[in-house]
Amino acid sequence: MLGEILENVRERSPLIQNITNYVTANDCANITLACGASPTMSDGEEEAEEMGRLCDGLNINMGTLHPRSVKAMLLAGKSAAGFGRPIVLDPVGAGASTYRRETAEELLREIPFTAIRGNISEIKTISGGRNSSKGVDADAADAVTEENLEKTIALARDFSGRTGAVIAISGAVDIVTDTKNTYIIRNGHPVMAKITGCGCMLSSLTAAYLAANPDRKLEAVAAAVITMGLCGEKAYEKMAEENSGNAGCRNHLIDEVYKLTGRELERGAKYELR
Numbered sequence: 618m619l620g621e622i623l624e625n626v627r628e629r630s631p632l633i634q635n636i637t638n639y640v641t642a643n644d645c646a647n648i649t650l651a652c653g654a655s656p657t658m659s660d661g662e663e664e665a666e667e668m669g670r671l672c673d674g675l676n677i678n679m680g681t682l683h684p685r686s687v688k689a690m691l692l693a694g695k696s697a698a699g700f701g702r703p704i705v706l707d708p709v710g711a712g713a714s715t716y717r718r719e720t721a722e723e724l725l726r727e728i729p730f731t732a733i734r735g736n737i738s739e740i741k742t743i744s745g746g747r748n749s750s751k752g753v754d755a756d757a758a759d760a761v762t763e764e765n766l767e768k769t770i771a772l773a774r775d776f777s778g779r780t781g782a783v784i785a786i787s788g789a790v791d792i793v794t795d796t797k798n799t800y801i802i803r804n805g806h807p808v809m810a811k812i813t814g815c816g817c818m819l820s821s822l823t824a825a826y827l828a829a830n831p832d833r834k835l836e837a838v839a840a841a842v843i844t845m846g847l848c849g850e851k852a853y854e855k856m857a858e859e860n861s862g863n864a865g866c867r868n869h870l871i872d873e874v875y876k877l878t879g880r881e882l883e884r885g886a887k888y889e890l891r
């Protein structure tokens with residue numbers, strides 16, 4: 618079932634529009650290709666509306682915000698929504714500045730997101746109006762632990778109810794939930810927090826998986842999160858064999874997504890569904 622979701626991406630090869638940051642844009646484009654989809658990274662407001670129509674899915678990432686990109690996000694988001702395309706929000710560093718927090722609020726007001734994917738600090742900020750963060754990375758004090766797992770699931774389910782979106786919280790433990798069902802995912806490796814853009818790449822994957830599986834939203838987001846975690850584990854093994862660093866690991870990560878089969882995804886998945 619989860620494997621079928623990846624196979625559908627390869628079969629249907631959806632076009633994914635990414636309005637994203639300049640730090641990790643190239644990695645997002647390559648991981649989109651690696652999973653079998655096709656990326657476009659254009660962020661000009663002049664073509665945003667047309668791109669929103671042309672694409673099969675849209676990923677909006679707040680990593681390096683400025684007024685022109687925000688205009689493009691709003692235009693593309695409204696256009697994509699009008700054509701029923703799935704739209705993902707990655708609220709990068711939402712708590713780091715007033716501009717980011719207010720932009721996240723505006724995007725949430727104006728665009729009906731299909732999924733919202735962020736680290737725990739970002740999701741806490743945009744779900745509760747809290748105003749703190751450690752830049753674009755999760756604050757260690759927010760980490761999801763076995764002790765606060767239930768509370769975190771409740772927060773994510775409540776946020777899903779208020780937005781209508783599937784909520785994905787990434788970290789050592791990943792939570793993917795709608796209002797009723799929750800995947801608790803334990804794939805991944807700590808080295809992933811040392812590669813900038815693992816979260817950004819995951820959001821691009823999420824848009825691709827959703828676009829190819831529009832009727833299985835929760836499963837599609839969970840399959841994307843498991844793909845990223847599992848390929849992170851495989852990439853770490855290669856990194857350790859080679860004694861390379863985080864840049865080598867980043868390349869292996871993209872390669873592992875390229876090579877992953879549906880069957881391997883199912884075999885390697887470590888999750889509990891509640």
Ligand SMILES: Nc1ncnc2c1ncn2[C@@H]1O[C@H](COP(=O)(O)OP(=O)(O)OP(=O)(O)O)[C@@H](O)[C@H]1O
Nearest residue numbers: 736787788789805806807809813814815816817845
């Ligand atoms: N300590 C960890 N153990 C296992 N997997 C992890 C760990 N930290 C992050 N990951 C994995 O890394 C990926 C990205 O999650 P993370 O929460 O670091 O995103 P992020 O903060 O948005 O990243 P970025 O903004 O750099 O793109 C997810 O697949 C997650 O499961």
Ligand SMILES: Cc1ncsc1CCO
Nearest residue numbers: 638640680681709753814
């Ligand atoms: C480091 C960084 N700064 C803005 S976006 C980005 C990539 C990770 O989110």
Ligand SMILES: [Mg+2]
Nearest residue numbers: 709753816817
């Ligand atoms: Mg991020």
